[in-house]
Amino acid sequence: MPNYWLIKSEPSAFSIDDLARSPDKTTCWEGVRNYQARNFLQAMAVGDFAFFYHSQADPPAIVGIVEVVKAAYPDHFAWEARHKYFDENSSKQNPRWVMVDVRLKTILPAPLSLARLRGVKGLETMELLRKGSRLSVQPVREKEWKCILRLSQSRD
DNA sequence: GCCAACGTTGGC
DNA sequence: GCCAACGTTGGC
Numbered sequence: 001m002p003n004y005w006l007i008k009s010e011p012s013a014f015s016i017d018d019l020a021r022s023p024d025k026t027t028c029w030e031g032v033r034n035y036q037a038r039n040f041l042q043a044m045a046v047g048d049f050a051f052f053y054h055s056q057a058d059p060p061a062i063v064g065i066v067e068v069v070k071a072a073y074p075d076h077f078a079w080e081a082r083h084k085y086f087d088e089n090s091s092k093q094n095p096r097w098v099m100v101d102v103r104l105k106t107i108l109p110a111p112l113s114l115a116r117l118r119g120v121k122g123l124e125t126m127e128l129l130r131k132g133s134r135l136s137v138q139p140v141r142e143k144e145w146k147c148i149l150r151l152s153q154s155r156d
Numbered sequence: 157g158c159c160a161a162c163g164t165t166g167g168c
Numbered sequence: 169g170c171c172a173a174c175g176t177t178g179g180c
Contacts, residue, residue, distance in 0.1 A: 008177095008178090010178090034163075034176095034177095035163090036163095055177080055178060055179085056177085056178060056179085059179095060178075060179070114179080131160090131161080132160070132161040132162065133161090133162095133178095134161070134162060134163090134176080134177045134178065136177085
């Protein structure tokens with residue numbers, strides 16, 4: 001059984017269309033610099049699925065589905081001195097940050113906006129909808145996953 | 157641009 | 169270990 005996740009990206013930095021244009025529609029998910037989010041990355045397995053969410057967007061929305069194609073490995077950008085993701089506390093001997101590889105599976109026919117998701121029965125306790133939630137990598141319950149899939153397939 | 161809600165840092 | 173100051177995220 002796969003596990004389900006949600007990963008956020010600002011489309012001005014990397015959008016789902018950018019992912020669609022990437023080689024093999026695959027990218028490494030670098031730059032996570034939050035311990036809780038990192039721990040979720042480490043918990044991901046090949047074959048897990050994640051919603052691709054556009055934050056800082058108009059509107060903020062779930063826009064697609066990706067599949068984990070490579071499990072967690074060191075985020076080498078943390079070792080590059082002039083890189084924006086550089087972290088002097090991460091060494092090759094003891095990497096502090098990790099990334100996974102994800103491949104685009106589906107672009108939703110219509111984005112599911114945050115506003116739309118709020119108030120949907122069955123999503124009351126979803127992390128994304130929690131007040132003050134900022135986690136850029138978060139788990140999604142199977143029940144929530146299926147509920148959102150159904151929403152994405154209904155038209156209205 | 158504003159601001160609430162976090163997370164991190166560092167003095168003590 | 170506490171907590172104020174600061175930095176960041178992200179909706180609005």
